Amino acid sequence: MCGLAAFFEPGRTFPEHLLAGADADLFHRGPDSGGRAAEPGWAMVFRRLAIMDPGHGADQPMNDEQGRCTLVFNGEIYNFRELRAHLEAAGARFRTNGDTEVLLQGYLHWGTGILDRLEGMYAFVLVDRREGVALAARDPFGIKPLYLCESGGVTALASEMRPLCRLIEPRVDEAALAELLTFNWAAGALSNVTGIERVPGGTLLTIPLRGGPVRRTRFLDVLSTLKPDASMPPGKAESEAQSAIEDSVRGHLMSDVGYTLQLSGGIDSSLIAALASEAAGTQISSYAVSLGDHPFDEGEYRKSVVKRYGLDHHEIEIGGHAFADALPRAIRHMEGPVPHGGCVTLMLLCDRLREASKVVLTGEGADEMFGGYLRYANWRKLAMQDLVGKILPVRFLPPVRPFLGLRQFAGFDPAVYASIYHDFPKMHALFPGLVPKPGARETASRRFSDFRDRLFAVDQIGYLESLLVRQDKMSMAASVEARVPFVHMPLARTVNAIPRHIRAPGGVTKPLLKKIAGRFLDSALIHRRKIGLWLPYDEWLSTSDGLGRYLDVLTASDGCLRSYAEKGALDKVVERFRSGDRRDLPSMWTLVNVELWLRSLGKVEAAPPRPALARAS
Template sequence: MCGIIARFGTPRARPFDMRETLARLRHRGPDAQGAIGWSPGSALVDLTVSAFADSQHQLGHLRLSIIDLSHAADQPFRSDDGRYLLSYNGEIYNFVELRAELVALGHVFRTTGDTEVLLTAWRQWGVDVLQRLEGMFAFVLVDREFNRIHYCRDHFGIKPLYRVALPDELLFCSEIGPLIERLNEIKYVPDRLAHVLRWGSDEGSSETIVYGIERVEAGVCSTVDLDTLDETARHVFFDLESIEEQDWSFADATQALRDAFIGSVDRHMRSDAAIGFSLSGGIDSSAVACCAHLLGRQKIQTFTYVPDDAALSELRWAQMIIDQVGADATFIQPSPSTVDAHLPFVIKHQGEPFGSLSIFAQNEVYRAVAAKGVKVILNGQGADELLAGYAQYFTPLLAGYMRRGKVLHAAALTSAMRRQFSMDWATVGKWLGRGALPSWIREPAAARYLAKNATWARFPDAGSNERFSAVDVYRGIAPRDGLKTTMKASIRHSLAALLRYDDRNSMSHSVESRVPFLTPHLARLCLSFPDRFLISDQAVTKYVFREAMRGIVPDAILDRRDKVAFAPDNRNWATAVRKLVGSIGDEGPAPGVVVPGKLEAALAAAENTGDTKNFDLMWPTANFVLFNRYNRPSQ
């Protein structure tokens, strides 16, 4: 886990201070830093020693040492023949197997880590190596022989990479902050801003909320000619849409999933640094910790968030796992004063708006992880998206069954939902009706709802159906399109946001977060299962995974039907948010978006009455105000 910064320019490009930029990203790689600069026809210059801010091309790296802790593995990493320069962020979990293949082909290695394996594998197989990788990664690879670069993000976008194309230069960075500084000013993209004000974040598009800054697309590797700075090739190496349902027996599916997940946890524990486990007490994080125990890991350190509100706490479930695996447990219980002190830190390090105060709670967990000297954390992120763990998946599943004429499955599921959720037939009808509505009906309805209830915000272009598709989190995907279509949209959108939150939170404390559910093999496996294996006719979510974990995870955990996770303690934290927001005046480059006085009044009312039922609707606007305040370019 590391930080990348790269600038490629023409002779007319403005000077670029690599050392200053590296200093801004120091939290991503406190163990080592490196930077190389050069211009056409010149020798490589070590930019950590010499300023040379006018080097046309500059490649920088900050290292959090996890595998092969020696300085021989520091970056930017150079190939033996000098042709390639690599700045890489992430981990390749199957590097041991790839290294064995490459050694058999005659390659010799001078380090024991995954960075040299990645570069050597590229030299051997070129872009086709991306099909072989299991891991999380983002990289910029310079090919000096052909004067071009290749840049890439992993299959799911676990690791970040942003891109800005300016006159005479092209920049890449692991975080958005240094790129905002390079822009000198900040302007917002209207429909992305509308999305932020409704949902709290804007993932799912290559555009960010900031005009001119783009996310590099997950599962894609692009090539740029350094003579022209034009993109010359685009290679898609992972496509969710290509995954189709297969004819599985339930027994075979259960065994295949069990074997694949245990193997993934095993490879995700490869580390030369201390490892811990994020444990909520839910099925996913419990499965990760229990599989580690099954694999023989002796020392298991767990970290559990405990809210003050007992109704939100999963402590008793987490304690069950702690007792089973004999964990050394740490519990994190943020107080309102902690929110006062630490929320600005979280907003600054996230660099983009985020969906709820659960992200603050997660950051407090990573703060505790770092304080314990742990550098790597495994968590259960991605399971809900790959295994249909959210309640909102019932609507597209029912709609899909009805559309395909699977009436018996629909009837059984409807009856089970009525029992499980104590729903009357009118409520069931609303679920089914919502699934049948096309986006051109849902979007104006959402606009009217926001105009009535979120009176403190003016949504950009809210009157236009074309632009207000931003309020639809899946951008035109209707529940009636079925379960798998909705799941894939969720992976591209809401999971992308969760992964960004997790990356910024962990890296703000120089901790590497790993997600063993998110491998291309597990994705292809889970998305190939029939719908009824994911959500059973008895309304059991993650059905096939629950059965795959029998005998590993306690039945009491596997049989849970509630879902809590990092539930924010909004009732106790509302005062801190109201104080931070303060009085809203001219909020910079988006004047008129926030209505002065109304948000302050709504937050004060929530604080005074203790009624925070609308807090989730207030938070996106409050967060935008704070994001805009803390992330303006320095003058």
């Protein structure tokens, strides 16, 4: 995993200060080596985290022998060995042993058809001198980030927004701000910043080097695989899903520098640990965030996995003060509010595990593939609320049970808003001008008629990307590559074809994955209430020298959010929270999180080095 930036404008020689600034911005993503390529009309900057073929012979930017193409590539191609064998049989000669040159040679052989063959996580930019174009692409799920800025004749791309903010003055996109306050993540092409677009997953950009508009092509749509086959028998669904998971885990173990595991104690990361241990046949190190004796900690379940698979396990205890100290750094690296408080703990975890490895496998994505959230257990109720809401004037129903759900979703798509775990109507009341307009989530939901398909579509297009980007940016803050075996196109094709009544029957969450996990994990771990790294935000916000120190930024005279609320409204919310009257309040954690990000806008200096930390126990 690495970091890249590329700049294009016909005839222009890009200045040294811009390229040096971009290099500094991206240094944390690739401290092992750096490189540049520049000609009149374009320039590339690259930072490398060397994992496959880590010698300098595989450094980037990389050119083919004839000098036709120059490539910068961030990510991993898990099927690169099979592709290489095919290319060698066709006469290609290789100078290196990693996946970067396979991508380069694959383009020379298949053209953009290489995109139909790649299995992995990637974002790349390639200049083809013969064709007079630059090509940029992002993997179908958007595991690897890629941003686009078009300003004043310059077209620029980067792994993070900071290099692009050297071209424009960063200003908040209010459409994104509305989504951030409601969903904690702005979906689709919204990057949080006006003038910068997050390139959608599965998109190919074509940039004419002699000038002209950028052409966008969707080379793979993840939701095109969401076609449940009702005739598939349960036994086949289970065996094919298990086989696809095992294949993905084996593929994700490729590394010339080793790997480690994130272990939460939940089903998803525990199953990855089990399958990785069996595939590796050797002891693997694992790392976990511990909340000490707090009820939210899942330490007792981690112990069973560690014992069963002989993991070399390390616990990193993180409390409210450490969380509060690290929050501004996490927001800076996220380039937006953190979509989940777990971003902070993930970043701190990666700081520690980086001492042992620069590759980590995670369980991210299983919930979106197998229906792991409460909304999948309650889909019938949600579908009924959706139907009734389209027939009755629910706004006029009394605010009592059983009408509360109907009133909450009034005017909104329940398949979209069921993913929100805070009282979003209270947030809308505080900021009436920042109610999200229908966007990428609603577009995904409208593509399907079955309510379960709509839930999966919204999660796989909207919520999942927030988790993938957080894994990327929080791990890269510590110069660590995070891998997500549950988010893999061959696995998605298999799982998205499983019948609805098997994958999401209702009344239970991810029953199919639990059945598969039963062969590898203890029953007590599998059949328990999901915690999912919930953090005690209100408890920590009540500590004035901990997370509560940030409540003052909400009421300060130079506060950013207060300008969107009625005069004095935000002050009253904070005052009530501090007094202990927390009924019917919007999420204070969300308010603090967004306010801190808004205050950070415009600071484009290079990210500071991560702090030195004591070794994990």
